[in-house]
Amino acid sequence: METETVLPGKLKEIQEALENNNRNKAARLLTEQAKELPEETVHRLGLAQLAATIGETATTRFYATHAVAGDSSSNTALKAATLLADVGDYPNAIKMATRVVKTAKDFAPGWNVLGTLQAQQGNFAEAEESLKKAIFIQPKSAIHWLELATIHTFTPDDPLVRDILKLQNSMAATSPMNQGAYLYALSKVFFDLGETDQAWQATNTAATIMNQVSPYEKDRNNENVAGIIGAIQQNTFGQLKQSPDASNRAIFIFGNLRSGGCLVQRMLVGHPEVTAGDSTGLFSLAAASLNGISSQDLLEIQTKYENPWRDMAAAYYHMAKSRFGAEGRIVDRTMSQGRLAPIIHQAMPKAPLIWVRRNIEDTALSQFKTCFPSGGRWSFDQKNLGEHLALEEKLYEAIAPALGNALLTVNYEDMVANPEAERARIFAHCGLAASPEVVAPHEVQDNPVISSSVAALQKPIHANAIGNGARFSQQMEVFRQAYTAAKA
Structure with missing residues (x-):
């Protein structure tokens, strides 16, 4: 999506300020734009995104909450929750993510974001339940497995071990990024189980894939x-x-x-x-x-x-x-x-x-x-x-x-x-x-x-x-x- 289609009003001035590395001027212009709140949800989200990019928490919160007020769809609310988390407004981010899964119970990204936020708060039992729901809905989305592996200790009789192992063949047909994330999650499973050789094989393969997808500058x-x-x-x-x-x-x-x-x-x-x-x-x-x-x-x-x-x-x-x-x-x-x-x-x-x-x-x-x-x-x-x-x-x-x-x-x-x-x-x-x-x-x-x-x-x-x-x-x-x- 081109920036011109996202930002109304003071777009040109904001862009010029950013091009000149003038963060303070861009922040002031974003605040001024709030006095003439755009009607379109996409514009409000675009302004929230820009505010988050330059570290303006209060301005991000303003545009994000008004975006959801004008459009209560799951995608809009989830985007707003993610932006709020990006600027450290975790309480409102969790409220927004909770709102998403209440209205869209089969929306796996919503459960993933909620579970991730719950884990960051140290609420691991709640986080595991949210992430398991995301996995149940989208078992081949590796990000759900990776987030769960961060907080879960796998054991030999753990049904999750069986579930993640069953995916090994089918994951090969997914995107490289998804394969890499899955293999990192799988390596955590093997490390937890004491299967060191298998863990290292998964880690090395995952690293090789991620190095190709995201090369080091x-x-x-x-x-x-x-x-x-x-x-x-x-x-x-x-x-x-x-x-x-x-x-x-x-x-x-x-x-x-x-x-x-x-x-x-x-x-x-x-x-x-x-x-x-x-x-x-x-x-x-x-x-x-x-x-x-x-x-x-x-x-x-x-x-x-x-x-x-x-x-x-x-x-x-x-x-x-x-x-x-x-x-x-x-x-x-x-x-x-x-x-x-x-x-x-x-x-x-x-x-x-x-x-x-x-x-x-x-x-x-x-x-x-x-x-x-x-x-x-x-x-x-x-x-x-x-x-x-x-x-x-x-x-x-x-x-x-x-x-x-x-x-x-x-x-x-x-x-x-x-x-x-x-x-x-x-x-x-x-x-x-x-x-x-x-x-x-x-x-x-x-x-x-x-x-x-x-x-x-x-x-x-x-x-x-x-x-x-x-x-x-x-x-x-x-x-x-x-x-x-x-x-x-």
């Missing part, structure tokens, strides 16, 4: 990392204007995917002064005016704006307020924003920064076994995986000394071995006082987690995930060789 990633490391080495940040922002409301968590970021988030949200935490990507939106993150890019933006770092902080906290409300500390667990850590510190010098690290082989194994819903494309190939994680190590080794005391390094293994001591370190770094009201990570309520770790977070901290990389060293040999060569 290696050159672009290398360029980004080289740019920020170069800016640090050239002392570019010492040449930038000071940002007057003095807020410490946001706490940022960086690190590799599957390295323990969710556990740190839950530790922090367990403190009474911290009201919310999520993976938001909001700073990337706040910094949309940056054409890149090299030394040249950083110096160039200062010639265009009076103080771009101050503006980024203001844009970030505007979006954060729209998403989380005005009160309480918040946790931003956008792990991939690690390369933006020096820029975040430049814009918000008082914001606490945390980098989570984990044994590299355990991290690699966990990433390779995971079918990430978005991003993580390097994990579909062990050579790419090794080179990517080596690059991330070089990134950390450059950023950590540059940020000094502003950055706290936390090791996953230390959190598991001595969680109370590590939690105290984290609280102290974030300026959070000791409190008798602190809640253990697995007992935290109302903190949705979008991660394949969601089920593990509902259990007390354990050491089950430590040392798995060594157990599968033979299967991960290609990764190890690539990592060693790239790190040298």
Whole structure:
């Protein structure tokens, strides 16, 4: 669908603002457009989609709810629910998804979205029932199986094992994306059953398919990392204007995917002064005016704006307020924003920064076994995986000394071995006082987690995930060789 057919009124101005990386102007125009609410549902949904893309939670909610008010069809309501979830409005997203399945009981996508949202909330019994209904209606839609496998532990006498195995031949005739998702779900079944050889065969085949469908943009990633490391080495940040922002409301968590970021988030949200935490990507939106993150890019933006770092902080906290409300500390667990850590510190010098690290082989194994819903494309190939994680190590080794005391390094293994001591370190770094009201990570309520770790977070901290990389060293040999060569 062409954009021109979706957005009415201020379309041209909004498009020009986005083309010029002017997120703030686009947000203002979307708010102004709300005063002349278009009649057509497709227009309202289009505006909601655009608002979600630039991190405007309140505006997304406005257009999405008005879209459903004008058209109560299942497709419209489900689209609205998905957009609300995208901007962190999980309560209304669940209400909308529930509305969908009540009016369209045989609508499998509705049950899938509802089940996924329920799982993110930690309501696993409800989530399993919803996802089983989606599977019953659309057994060959692999996304239902993949979502269920994330929260379900398969056993030898589990009827679901029989059902998913019966699909192996027929799945070969479906799309590559569907085949890949199915094989990742199947590998989880085999891992749960202790059938390691079959699990690895399924994982490798799935990864090969997904690597072809969603190839990794290696050159672009290398360029980004080289740019920020170069800016640090050239002392570019010492040449930038000071940002007057003095807020410490946001706490940022960086690190590799599957390295323990969710556990740190839950530790922090367990403190009474911290009201919310999520993976938001909001700073990337706040910094949309940056054409890149090299030394040249950083110096160039200062010639265009009076103080771009101050503006980024203001844009970030505007979006954060729209998403989380005005009160309480918040946790931003956008792990991939690690390369933006020096820029975040430049814009918000008082914001606490945390980098989570984990044994590299355990991290690699966990990433390779995971079918990430978005991003993580390097994990579909062990050579790419090794080179990517080596690059991330070089990134950390450059950023950590540059940020000094502003950055706290936390090791996953230390959190598991001595969680109370590590939690105290984290609280102290974030300026959070000791409190008798602190809640253990697995007992935290109302903190949705979008991660394949969601089920593990509902259990007390354990050491089950430590040392798995060594157990599968033979299967991960290609990764190890690539990592060693790239790190040298």
